[in-house]
Amino acid sequence: MLKRFFHICVLVLLLNACGSREAQRLLDQAEAVINENSSEAITILDSISNDGLSRSQRMRRLLLLTNAQNKCDTVFRSDSIQKLLVNYYESHGTANERMLAHYLLGRAYQDIHDYPNALNNYQKAANHADTTDIECDYALLSRVYGQMSDVFYHQNLIEEDLKFNNLAIRYSWKAKDTLAAILGMAGNIAAYKGMGKPDSALSICEQASVLARRYGYKNLSAGILGGAITILVEKDSLNKAKTFMDIYESESGFFDENHDIVKGREVYYYPKGRYYLAVGKYDSAEHYFRKELREGKDFNNQNAASRGLALLFQKTHRPDSAAKYALYSYTMNDSVYANMATEEVERMKAMYDYSRYQESARLANEKSEKMHKRLMVIGFSTFSIIAITFIVIRRERKKRIAALHHYKQSIAELAKAQSEVIRLRSHGRNIETALSQAQSNIEELNNYTSELNLLIEKKEIDIEILRSDIEKYQSKETKEREIAEAKLKDSEIYHIFDKLAAKGNLPSAEEWQQMYMMVIDFFPSFYQFISSKKYALNEKEFNTCILIRLHFRPKDICNLLGVSSAYITKIRNTMMKKLFGVEGNSKKLDEEILGL
Structure with missing residues (x-):
C-alpha cells in the first residue's frame, strides 16, 4: 500500500513538472508575439491555467495579460491588479x-x-x-x-x-522603433505651435515627413504635412501650402471616394479654408469653413470654423453680427477653457513634482547608504591589505638585514683568513730556503712545515666554507655586482690607497685587510681565482694582482708595496706563467687580469 502511494506521488510530481514546462513555453510564446499581435497573446495567456503554476509563473502570466490588454486599448476601471503586480515585482523579477x-x-x-x-x-x-x-x-x-x-x-x-x-x-x-520615433516627432508640431514657434513647428514637420517616406511610411509622410498648411498660409508660402495640400489629400488615406475627409479629422477644413481665403477664393473658403462647422461637432472644430468665418467676413467687409459674435464667442471660450485647464493641471503638476521629489530623495538616500557601506568595505579591505603588506615587508627586511650582517661577517673572516694564508705561504717559502741552507735542522723544519701545511689546509677549509656562504648571498645579489666597477672608485678604502700611492706611503695591515674585503665584495670571482693558486703567489705578487685589477699604475704599485720599479717589472713578467701557464710580458698580464 505504501509503495503504491509512493508511485502516485512520483506520478503527480512528474505531471506537475511537465505542466510547468508547458506553461513556461506558452508564457515565452505569448511574450514573443505581444508587441506584434496582442490579441493572439491574450488568447495564449487565457489558455494557461493557474493550477500547477509557481508563484513567479502566475505573476508573470498576470503581468503579460495586463500588458496585452493595455496594448488592445482596454480602459482600466480599477487599479487593484496593477497594485498587486507592483507589490510583487518591487522585490522580484x-x-x-x-x-x-x-x-x-x-x-x-x-x-x-x-x-x-x-x-x-x-x-x-x-x-x-x-x-x-x-x-x-x-x-x-x-x-x-x-x-x-x-x-x-x-x-x-x-x-x-x-x-x-x-x-x-x-x-x-x-x-x-522608427515608426514610434517619427510619430513622436510629428507630435511636437502642435507643441511648437502652442509655444508660438511656427518656424520650429514647420521644420520638425518637414523632417518627420521626409523620415517617414524614407522608411517606407508613405501615408504617414503625407498625413504629417497637414500640420504645416496653416503655418505656410500665415507665412504667405501659398505655393508650398498648395503642394502640401495635394500630397495630403492624395496620399494620406484620410479621404473617401467623394474626396471627403474621414470622420474625426474635419479640423483639416480650417487650414484648407484659410488657403482659399488667402488666394481670394472666398466662396471656396466659406464652403469649407461651413462644412467644418456642420460636420465637426466638437469644441475645436466649432471654434476653428467660427474663427474662419469671422476672418472671411472681415475680409469681405460684411460686418454682420453673426460673424462678429462667432469671433467673440470663440475668443472668449478659448480663453476660459485654457485658463481652467491650466489652473487645474498646475495644481496637479505641483502634486506630481512633490511626489517626484519625494521619490528622488528616497532613491538618493538609498544610493547614499549603499555608497557608505561600499566605502566601509573598501576602507576595511584597504587597511587590512596595508597592514598585512607592512608585516610582510618588515619580516623580509629583518631577514635581509640578518643575511647582510652574516655576509659582511663572512667577508671579514675570509679576508683575515686569506691574509694569514698569504703570510703562512711566504713563511713556508722562507722555511724552504732555510732548509736548503741548514741541512742539519732539516728534520725539525720538516716537522714544522708539516704542521704549517696542516694549518694552511685548515685555513683553506675555513676559506671554502666562508666562500660558500658568500656565494649563496652573492647569488641573490647578481644585479648589484653588475655595477661593481662603477661603485669601485666611490669606496672609502680605494680613496685611502689612492692618497697613499700619491704620497709614497705604505698601507697598514688593517688597511690591506679592508682592501681584501672590498675586492671579495666587488670581484668575488677574481679574488677566488688569484687565491686558489696554492703556493704560486707570494704576498707581494698577490697584492700586485689586486692593485693591477683596481687600475693602479705601475708607479703607484711600487709606492704601495715599497719596492722598486725593476722589481715590479720582474715579478709581472714571471706572474704570467704562474697565473695563466703561458709566457708573456707585463702588458699581456695587465690585459688578462683586467679581463677577469
Whole structure:
C-alpha cells in the first residue's frame, strides 16, 4: 500500500513538472508575439491555467495579460491588479518587469483620471529602467515618457509635454522603433505651435515627413504635412501650402471616394479654408469653413470654423453680427477653457513634482547608504591589505638585514683568513730556503712545515666554507655586482690607497685587510681565482694582482708595496706563467687580469 502511494506521488510530481514546462513555453510564446499581435497573446495567456503554476509563473502570466490588454486599448476601471503586480515585482523579477508594472499602474490611474498618481508611477517606471544594461527595454521606456507627454498635452502644459515627448523620441530611436520615433516627432508640431514657434513647428514637420517616406511610411509622410498648411498660409508660402495640400489629400488615406475627409479629422477644413481665403477664393473658403462647422461637432472644430468665418467676413467687409459674435464667442471660450485647464493641471503638476521629489530623495538616500557601506568595505579591505603588506615587508627586511650582517661577517673572516694564508705561504717559502741552507735542522723544519701545511689546509677549509656562504648571498645579489666597477672608485678604502700611492706611503695591515674585503665584495670571482693558486703567489705578487685589477699604475704599485720599479717589472713578467701557464710580458698580464 505504501509503495503504491509512493508511485502516485512520483506520478503527480512528474505531471506537475511537465505542466510547468508547458506553461513556461506558452508564457515565452505569448511574450514573443505581444508587441506584434496582442490579441493572439491574450488568447495564449487565457489558455494557461493557474493550477500547477509557481508563484513567479502566475505573476508573470498576470503581468503579460495586463500588458496585452493595455496594448488592445482596454480602459482600466480599477487599479487593484496593477497594485498587486507592483507589490510583487518591487522585490522580484528584472528591472524591465518592475518598469512595466509601474507603467501599467500609471495607465490604470490615467484611465480613472487620477493624473497625479499616474504621473508619479510613470516617473517610478522610468527610474526603474536600467539604461546601462544591454537588455534594457527602451521601447517600453519610450512608451512611459510618451504617456507622461500625453497627460501634459491634454492639460495644455506645453513645455512639459515637449520635454517628455523628446525623451520618448530619444528612446524610440535607441529601441530602433522608427515608426514610434517619427510619430513622436510629428507630435511636437502642435507643441511648437502652442509655444508660438511656427518656424520650429514647420521644420520638425518637414523632417518627420521626409523620415517617414524614407522608411517606407508613405501615408504617414503625407498625413504629417497637414500640420504645416496653416503655418505656410500665415507665412504667405501659398505655393508650398498648395503642394502640401495635394500630397495630403492624395496620399494620406484620410479621404473617401467623394474626396471627403474621414470622420474625426474635419479640423483639416480650417487650414484648407484659410488657403482659399488667402488666394481670394472666398466662396471656396466659406464652403469649407461651413462644412467644418456642420460636420465637426466638437469644441475645436466649432471654434476653428467660427474663427474662419469671422476672418472671411472681415475680409469681405460684411460686418454682420453673426460673424462678429462667432469671433467673440470663440475668443472668449478659448480663453476660459485654457485658463481652467491650466489652473487645474498646475495644481496637479505641483502634486506630481512633490511626489517626484519625494521619490528622488528616497532613491538618493538609498544610493547614499549603499555608497557608505561600499566605502566601509573598501576602507576595511584597504587597511587590512596595508597592514598585512607592512608585516610582510618588515619580516623580509629583518631577514635581509640578518643575511647582510652574516655576509659582511663572512667577508671579514675570509679576508683575515686569506691574509694569514698569504703570510703562512711566504713563511713556508722562507722555511724552504732555510732548509736548503741548514741541512742539519732539516728534520725539525720538516716537522714544522708539516704542521704549517696542516694549518694552511685548515685555513683553506675555513676559506671554502666562508666562500660558500658568500656565494649563496652573492647569488641573490647578481644585479648589484653588475655595477661593481662603477661603485669601485666611490669606496672609502680605494680613496685611502689612492692618497697613499700619491704620497709614497705604505698601507697598514688593517688597511690591506679592508682592501681584501672590498675586492671579495666587488670581484668575488677574481679574488677566488688569484687565491686558489696554492703556493704560486707570494704576498707581494698577490697584492700586485689586486692593485693591477683596481687600475693602479705601475708607479703607484711600487709606492704601495715599497719596492722598486725593476722589481715590479720582474715579478709581472714571471706572474704570467704562474697565473695563466703561458709566457708573456707585463702588458699581456695587465690585459688578462683586467679581463677577469
